[in-house]
Amino acid sequence: MFNGASNFAKEVDFAFLFTLVVSIFFLVLITGLMIYFVVKYNRKRNPKATNVHSNVFLEVTWTVIPTILVLIMFWYGWVGYVDMSEAPKDTLNIDVTAQMWKWTFKYENGKTTDSLYVPVDKPVKLNLHSLDVNHAFYIPKFRIKKDVYPNQQRMIWFEAKELGSFDIACAEYCGLNHSYMYNKVKVMPQEEFSVWLNTTVPDSTTKNDSTNKSTGK
Amino acid sequence: MSEAIAVPKNGKHPSYLDYQGKHKGFLGWILSTDHKRIGILYLVSILSFFMVGVTFGFLMRLELLTPGRTIVDAQTYNSFFTLHGVIMIFLFVIPGIPAVFGNFFLPILIGAKDVAFPRLNLLSWYLYVAGGLLAVISILLPGGPADTGWTFYIPYSVRTGTNVSLALFAAFVLGFSSIVTGLNFVTTVHRLRAPGMTWFKMPLSVWSFYSTAWVQVLATPIIGITMLLVIIERAFGVGLFDPALGGDPVLYQHLFWIYSHPAVYIMILPAMGIVSEIIPVFARRTIFGYKFIAMSSIAIALFGSLVWAHHMFTAGMSNTGQFIFSLLTMVVAIPSAIKVFNWTATLYKGSIELATPLLFVLAFIFQFSIGGLTGIMQGVLSVDIMVHDTSFIVAHFHYVMFGGTGFGLFAALHYWFPKMFGKMYNEKVSKSAFWLLFVGFNTLYFPMFIMGWLGMPRRYYDYLPEFQIYHVISTVGSWILVIGILIMFGNLIKALVSGKKITDKNPWGGETLEWTIETPPIHENFIDIPTVHEAPYQYKLNEATTLKTQEVK
Structure with a gap:
């Protein structure tokens, strides 16, 4: 799966792997939380809900952290792409x-x-x-x-x-x-x-x- | 709207299903300007085309079970994926949720008797049917069905002898249907909200229908004119896009994606609205971060209109173009992430009933997250170069369009079904159907991610033997999925015919306006237009009971 055979392979595979790991982290986090909440706050176990309206700290956190992460991903992708777009002189x-x-x-x-x-x-x-x-x-x-x-x-x-x-x-x-x-x-x-x-x-x-x-x- | 409401029988107004207007029977349906009846017309026609699209998809998967010829030849296969794409995109996913549930529920959700332009609304359905028929005719006429893929890339779409012009014209007509619906919804939301319903007291699905409507109005004309230009190119060889005549095929791609990328948000935003609507009802609590969810819809509509060229990262754009479009693609992921986090947080400390609509919604969040995260991977330039035009992309957009929008539509169908028809479906069967759909869907599409990363290009009739294992798993998934779809629709049809009657106004315990009116709704929804005092999803009862328990202690 990660056995590329050119000068670009390492860079591309690293960018792929990095985004993959971050993606898996968030997917597991969200899915895990969903399942946990559905089990823990099931109507049988928790007949009375509690209203939680909003939390600015949380909203800012889950806006800023993903933004930083996608910017890092963007950068790896861009650097890798620039290499592909410019051929060296002696080819x-x-x-x-x-x-x-x-x-x-x-x-x-x-x-x-x-x-x-x-x-x-x-x-x-x-x-x-x-x-x-x-x-x-x-x-x-x-x-x-x-x-x-x-x-x-x-x-x-x-x-x-x-x-x-x-x-x-x-x-x-x-x-x-x-x-x-x-x-x-x-x-x-x-x-x-x-x-x-x-x-x-x-x-x-x-x-x-x-x-x-x-x-x- | 000027017609007087029929005299109540036994002091009760007849439901929209029994209501007798100027016309009776079948004509009473196809000439009705009642937004609810138009919603049902759309429901029937859109689900019919969905089944046609499913059939083509099913046959494609069957062909790919073994390398080489399995059931059809290459030309037929190429038509299959073109028709599957055209039908699913233009006749199912784009109109889908807005045309069916937007029409039926948007006016009710904002406390109105109908949309702003009921006749235009009916016109939009006729345009839809006309476009759908044109697409069907293009399959049957001599020349053969289009074989260009739903993207109609030039020069192939100018070279091929199949009925491309007619298929393009069908898409052109369908575009008008979409524009008219969008225009209607924008006006309705601006002009017909009930007294007291300020912008931040609107249900979240209204926010998403509203943002979608703007994209429909602003972006669709671009695809309309582009499709016409391709027809002209085919008929007269003007040389706008055809490089043999001095035209530029890359210009065509820009014009195509300037609409077709925002169209992705026309497809997904309404489903996001459905999710925001359903979670608080089945968690019995307020939505978490109402304003963030509402504003993220607008942000998605705005940024989503500026990222089209990420479909063209291998086309040889300037590095400036690549830089900007990659960066913006990353940015557009953020509002979607905000929504997902807020939905998950809404489950926290709820009192959750795992009913069928919520199951579909949770599957939406899971599958949309996979679709969205792999979307970010494609936004990463160097990775996109590798996975562009491979089955990785096919998997990605099916996770968003089907795992997202499709599941969102099924969620909405199960959520509003009792309100729409006054009948209840068998919940045991609907849950089994859900699990089949969920397992089938993921078995069908997940292997495509792996294949794609390994280098399996898309739109391939045949493939190298090393990919067969993934194709076999995927095809088996398609069988499970189709069984799930048939059981789901069978269950709903059975409910219509012989399901338990429901007159309860509010079977799920929702707090939006549709749950305050009759089941099924009366002709003009409300006898008296309600006055709105509260934002939706307050669930004040929770706070009252909390106080009480504290007092007892």
Whole structure:
């Protein structure tokens, strides 16, 4: 559940975990109190109610504490997002084309593939555009997502931290085969990637990868 | 309102159910301008569409039981989730509580004989029915039902050959129904309050209907014009939103959410009003923090109108936009939290009767809290990037819309049922139905949070095998939920036909005005308009008895 494979994973997972813990605390508090009151002040046990109108101290407390907490959450989210929104200068640039219902990746040297191949530990910048309708480029393991529009450019970047193969999904509804617009990102050691990139022979594995559905394992 | 009240038989005025106006029988219903009869018309039509929406939802869950094809193909599934969304949003949740219970009870709660514009009120029902029929026709015509999702995102909604224009027009017409209701309620609350009923003596549900009405009046025109523009785009290719013609699809999203986010508050605020109404009655004590609850409704309506772009955090907005909309989203959580705390505190030292309406209300608080807290998680920018457009979102808004508003509507139905029909339902059955609904609901939607965080995108016909376990649990939940819904409605219908008759004005021990009039209410509610001296939910008896016990000691 918390096994992200990119440079953003730690930050996103921490923000998620923090909000989750605070949320669980409040949910348990409220539900616990409700059940306790319903049992303790049940009509059978407590036939006469007592009126308690309001308490300014309580009202201020339960306004101020949640406000501080949500502001802290906001800050973690914002800091994490700023990192995602600004790519470093020295990146590997890849053009990504989305269309109903497949992805195409084009590297700086003109090499084109169906699956995304990237080196580990190196910032990669993807320039996203669509040929038809809206799509969204989503790599759950990397904690990244960006909508992809026709006639407009969007950018997304990441630094893969783990070797292996991870799912790329389309996250914006795009018609009939939306749920089959899966592909893979393959993270390779840097030297292996350089070799791969400069191999001009059509890669036979690429074709096999283009099967729309994969196990994600 | 100018018609004279019929001559009392046996010194008793006939109830609105027996009342004979200009028209009789069926016409007496569909041509009635009585707010109570219009409320019943809405109740029947809205619950009918709810069952249609439930059917589509049920079929979707069945399809998702196994990966690959289970019962239908992808195109049909895409229409299912579009129709489920359009019907549930525009024909059930948005009109829901205001059109049914607002119509029936708002005038009574403020001591009025009817709403300010009874004829407009009837018109709003006709617009609703017309919109509903258009939506149904769009399913049946050649071309096939819309397959765009209820959001109608451009350019897909311009490209697809299905009957999108008709579905959009249906939503456009339904928008007018909503605006007319809103206009009516704003005017009614301003002009028709009984003597002595100052703003802070209004029942809390009136506050929530009032804030909702403002949002309906101010925000709905924006969706109306946007839907029309999409129809024009489809018909004439003007190039407003379609990027192929130089338009901007992101502009469409802004316009869509400028209405559709405030619409979320149109959906939830009335349910919050119901909760504030029911808790003091079954806890037999004053509400805790009346003014805070009332003002938080206004705050929600105000801030809720300024957070629409949090639906677009992955669209590539400027960082300034992301910053502002994320911050405001966090702020809008506070008034909701204040309400939840005040409701919980109202149970403190009460004398609580765990009747069916209160069960639904407690489930509302639990489920709305989950919906609200996960809403905060989505407001956190970096987390939203991960969960945006996944089933996490689907779970979140079902916890708010169904676990919140839906359960609120069922609470209201069980709370006011005896007053509306003069009949009582079987409480044992209604409680069993509640537990089925509660267990079914949570089994259905909770797994979606986990799936979503693991990366299961929404609106997916098919899925990776690793997600199957969650889908199976969720689908089983949908079966339990549907059984609960059928038992609940079956129980209420049985009560209408052969339920125990009730003439008691105040079976629950409420202290708002509807409990001072006949059961069921007479044609114009009050023989004499009451004068209000006290804020609602005083339960002075508690203080009197406390004093007495002290004296005895």
